[in-house]
Amino acid sequence: MTFEEKTIRSEIVYHGKLIDVRRDIVTTVDGQSSREIVEHADGVVIAALKPDGNIIMERQYRKPVEDVVFEIPAGKMDPGEEMEEAALRELREETGYTPEHIRFLTSSWPSVGFSREVLHVFLATGLHAGETDLDDNEAIDLEEHHIDELYDMVMRGELTDGKSQVAILMVKGLIDRGELDDYLE
Structure with missing residues (x-):
């Protein structure tokens, strides 16, 4: 019905x-x-993938869950900002990286029971390091982890951030289908 x-x-x-x-x-x-x-506001999620299969991850304190969360770089879109523009901005601000290539993967509703928010997931490759430009109230620790390790963490229930789970599963699927063979070492 x-x-x-x-x-x-x-x-x-x-x-x-x-x-x-x-x-x-x-x-x-x-x-x-x-x-x-x-x-x-809608948001963007960026899986920043290096040629060695490592993905840039963050740890930051999230007040709603009263804990440090292990997650993919992400952020909200500014009014009038295009999805790709927001993804590039957030990646640069939070990690310092700028990509040669950015690819839209999917959109996701993280909480359809009470929120209108949509998260747009991107894959960034050809990364060039630079300086971060964190917001005044942000404190982020950056780490790199191999996609296989992150996938295993998702499947064991150890990586619990929903937006990160979606991004990691999407990237792992692309790799397993051979769609990123030309990029990975």
Whole structure:
């Protein structure tokens, strides 16, 4: 059975610096209900792959989970910014790297139950090192890990960041299908 909820009424109930929260009154199979929806800028996720099969990873403290998270470089898109432009900017700011090639892989909804956010996943290759340009409130430690190690971590449930799981699985799939043979050593 397919049922589309129709919005009867919508209002912003919280307006913040990073998110807005909207409450919609919608039709349901049983009548009406309310839905609370987080509005957040879309984001980009960048799997920066080196010829030796290493991927640039980050560790940074994430307040919502009260822990240091092991993750792929990522960030939010600025208003009016194109996906690829945002991916290049975020990669340079967080890692210092600029790629010769950038390839769109997929888009993903990380939390469809309450958020409109879409994450756009890219593969960056032909990396050239440079200086980071972190935001004032960012503290990031960079590491390199081989794609096979990262894939095993995902499959063992040790790498729990969703956006990183998607990026790693996509890149591993490209490698396993031989689509990156010309790039990897």
